[in-house]
Amino acid sequence: MNFQALATPAGGLGTVAADALIVVLPADGKAGTGDKALDAAIAAATKAGDFERKAGRTLYLHSAEGVKSGRVLLSGARDASAKAFRTAVAQGIxxxxxxxxxxxxxxLAGNGVTAAHAEALAIVAEQAGYVYQHTKPSAEAIPMPAKVSLVTDKAELAEVKQGLVQGQAIGAGVALARECANRPANFCTPTFLGEEAKRIGKEFRLDVQVLDRKxxxxxGMGSFLSVARGSEEPLRFIVMQYHGAAKKDAPIVLVGKGITFDTGGISLKPAAEMDEMKFDMGGAASVLGTMRAIGELKPKVNVVGLIPTCENMPSGIATKPGDVxxxxxxxxxxxxxxxxxxxxILCDALTYAERFKPAAVVDIATLTGACVIALGHHHAGLFSPDDALAGELLEASRSAEDPAWRMPLDEEYDEALKSNFADMANVGSRAGGSITAAKFLQRFTKAYPWAHLDVAGVAYKGGANKGATGRPVGLLTHFVLSRAGRQA
Known part of the structure; x- marks a missing residue:
């Protein structure tokens, strides 16, 4: 799609020449569009009881009198925020x-359009056109407009253009993450993820290495190797580097969990819904999507993406409970x-990250069902002992409309990981399971500021709506861009 910022014509919104015009009408305001013909049509529809300025309400008008666009779609929004605007545009599309x-x-009627509104429009339009077809060629692609224009005042044109550029890059990154995660595990293998990383690297001039078992x-990644040993599918360790700043500038490192299928290994999972464990590489998918978005936007910051990827399978040589x-x-x-x-697999990647002398490290993983129980499917779980880094990530989550919630990391939770036979156990009791998982990872992050995102509840949907969401590509991209702005 071609996105553009369009200055409101002198003749008013009704003179915009488009095949269709979506007008978002905030419920908390009474201001019209400023166009006599459009406002008359809205008033008539409201008086007739066909439309209310409420969130979720839409009305299609065909060939409205005095309006140049042949199709007009009125879409109610809760308010004029970018979040409500995004929802209303999605309903309109x-x-x-x-x-x-x-x-x-x-x-957007009665309110100024910002870069956040522009970004929201580009992302929602990109996502509306996504259809999974790789193993379902019968799925029909949704016809999408070749051109999408956001109408705005002349004074806002530059800001809106930048928002559209940013939104389009994030939208493409989200679509890439969804596509990778949606592919079945017999297609999305560690080898495939390695090849996808190389393809992204070639397209956006990133340095990419894909390491094999040898x-x-x-x-010396004995922990990573212990997970991969039960599968015949070869593991991969992917290293992606984006150089946007001076070589001396410490990079941000993103580490994504890439379990392309998780049976549970010898501690076998129940059969019900095990098919959804193809999504256990959602963290890896989000790193790929973020690196793609960064490669397109070219911020002035250095970024490294690390993806340890393998299958977790039961076999005669698989790691056993009690092994050290x-x-x-x-x-x-x-x-x-x-x-x-x-x-x-993450702990060895976190140790590997030390060689980059990073400014910050963020790992992303569909790590625990306990986080889903704690936060449901709206917020990702954010864990960090660093208040400043946690604050940056929470701000990025808000600006990206990609919610996260900070969780505790008190030292008392460490007690659950004590072992009589090793420096630590890999699990504690069920109580506070997402926290003890984060405490395990924390033991490998003493050399740098670190945060952990548990995205088990937000990276994909199950049941009848089964499919990847592409989260948290938006959050991560906003975090990187904010760091680039701070350094600049």
Missing amino acids: AALKGRSVRHLAVA AVEKL VTSMSGQTIEILNTDAEGRL
């Missing part, structure tokens, strides 16, 4: 589904439950 619209114009063994392994850091781990495997 859905209401236009099936109609031939090559040029779509969008306007290289991982040489690095030595991590890359030299710390030993008693594996009490092989289904707590994500932390075992």
Whole structure:
């Protein structure tokens, strides 16, 4: 799609020449569009009881008198915020589904449009056109407009253009993350993720290395290797580097959990809904999507993406409960439950991150069902002992409309990880399971500021709506951009 900022014509909004015009009408305001013909049509529809300025209400008007756009879609919003605008635009696009619209114009009535509104429009339009087809070629692609215009005042044009550029890059990153995570595990293998990283690197000029088992063994990643040993599918360790600042500038490191299928290993999961464990590489998918967005936006900051990826399978040579392994850091781990495997591959990647002397490290993982119980499917769990870093990530989550909630990391939770046979156990009791998982990872992060995002509840949806969401690409991209702005 081609996104553009369009200055409101001198003749008013009704003179915009588009195949369809979505007008977002905030419920908390009474201001009209400023266009006589459009305001008359809205007033008539409201008086007739066909439309109310309430969130979720839409009305389609065809060939409205005095309006140049042949189709007008009125869409109610809770208020004039970017979040409410995003929801209203999504409803408007859905209401236009099936109609031939090559040029779509969008306007917000009675309020100024900001970069946040522009970003929201670009993201929602990109997502509306996404359809998974890789193993379902019968799924019909949704016809989307070739051009999408956000109508704004002349004074806001530059800001809106920048918002559209940013939103389009984030939207493409989200779509990439969704596509990778949606592919079944017999298609989305560690090898595939490595090839995808190389493709992104080639397109956006990133330095990419994909290490195999031999290289991982040489690095001494015994914890990572213990998870991969039960599968015949070869592991990969992906290293992606974006150089946007001076070589001396410390990078941000993003670490994504890449378990392309999780059976639980010897600690086998129940059969029900195990198919959804193809999404256990949601963290890895979000790192790929974020690196793609960063590669397109080219912020002045250095970023490293690390993805340890493998399958967790039961076999005659799989790691057993009670086995003790030595991590890359030299710390030993008693594996009490092989289904707590994500932390075992992440801990070695977190140790590897030290070589970059990072300004900050953020790991992203569909790590625990306990986080889903705690926060449901709206907020990601954010863990960090660093108040400043946690604050930056929470601010990024708000600006990206990609919610996160800070969780505790009190030292008392460490008690649950004590082992009689190793430096630590890989699990504690069920109580506070998402916290003890984060405390396990914290033991490998003493060399730098660190945060952990548990995205088990937000990276995908289950049941009838099963599919990846692409979260938290938006949060991560906003975090990187804010760091770039701060350094600039």
